[in-house]
Amino acid sequence: MKGMVNKCSNCGGEMVLMGDMKFRVGGYSGVGGMFLGGWNQLAEQTQTFTLYRCAQCGKVDFYEPAGR
Ligand SMILES: [Zn+2]
Secondary structure, eight states: OTTOOOBOTTTOOBEEEEEEEEEEESSOSSTHHHHTTTTSSSOOEEEEEEEEEETTTOOEEEEOOSOO
């Protein structure tokens, strides 16, 4: 993926690299789980995605980082 220019699938604009974002995965039945203290008792697992955002329309795409 390095050096590659991504095109927005929505408007064809340029996708700008926003960086990596970590998401917690595993066991949640939605965002509400975070506010109920359920987060401690779960084996915490994170998944990193590389985030791109369209400069024109704001569409966001996620990619799994390479070399994982
Ligand atoms: Zn776009």
